[in-house]
Amino acid sequence: MARQHDSPESHPEGGALNAAISEAIVRLMADTTGRGPTKARTTVDRDLIVVMLQNTLTTGERYLADSDRAEQVLGMRRAYQEAMRADCIAAIEDLAGRTVIAFMSANHIDPDLDAEVFVLEPQAPPSA
Numbered sequence: 001m002a003r004q005h006d007s008p009e010s011h012p013e014g015g016a017l018n019a020a021i022s023e024a025i026v027r028l029m030a031d032t033t034g035r036g037p038t039k040a041r042t043t044v045d046r047d048l049i050v051v052m053l054q055n056t057l058t059t060g061e062r063y064l065a066d067s068d069r070a071e072q073v074l075g076m077r078r079a080y081q082e083a084m085r086a087d088c089i090a091a092i093e094d095l096a097g098r099t100v101i102a103f104m105s106a107n108h109i110d111p112d113l114d115a116e117v118f119v120l121e122p123q124a125p126p127s128a
Contacts, residue, residue: 011097018042024091025051025116032084033058037114047122049092053114056107070109077114081105092118 012020022040030036037053057065061073081088089100102119 011095017095018044020095021049021051021092024095025053025088028084028087028091029053029056029080029114032080044096047120049096049118049120051116051118053116055112056114057109057112062112065109073109074107077107078105081107081116088116089118092120096120098123 011017019042021042021044025042026036026040033056035058037056039054041052043050043052056077057073061076064070065073085103089103092098092100099121100118101121102117104117104119106115106117107113
């Protein structure tokens with residue numbers, strides 16, 4: 001079921017929306033893992049939002065990855081992202097004022113990157 005959202009005027013737009021989304025996802029990651037990424041960049045293109053995060057691994061995860069345990073670290077990151085799913089979707093929907101119909105997440109160890117991808121329900125074309 002699609003969520004009801006406030007009028008578009010109550011939501012940030014453009015660069016302010018991108019910054020607000022980056023801040024929200026960084027905050028959720030920090031609250032969940034104990035440390036947030038050091039860089040975040042959000043791109044919004046029509047019905048697609050991509051949040052690229054850099055330097056996301058904790059000291060412990062980096063130690064495990066450097067000790068040939070990268071697959072275990074990636075598995076743990078998948079578990080975090082599955083647990084964070086509802087909160088991430090809610091943050092995007094609240095900030096963008098649109099419904100998320102798909103959420104995908106991927107991690108990479110070296111370089112230390114994380115991509116959070118949100119697909120939004122297409123907007124109806126404006127009435128003539």
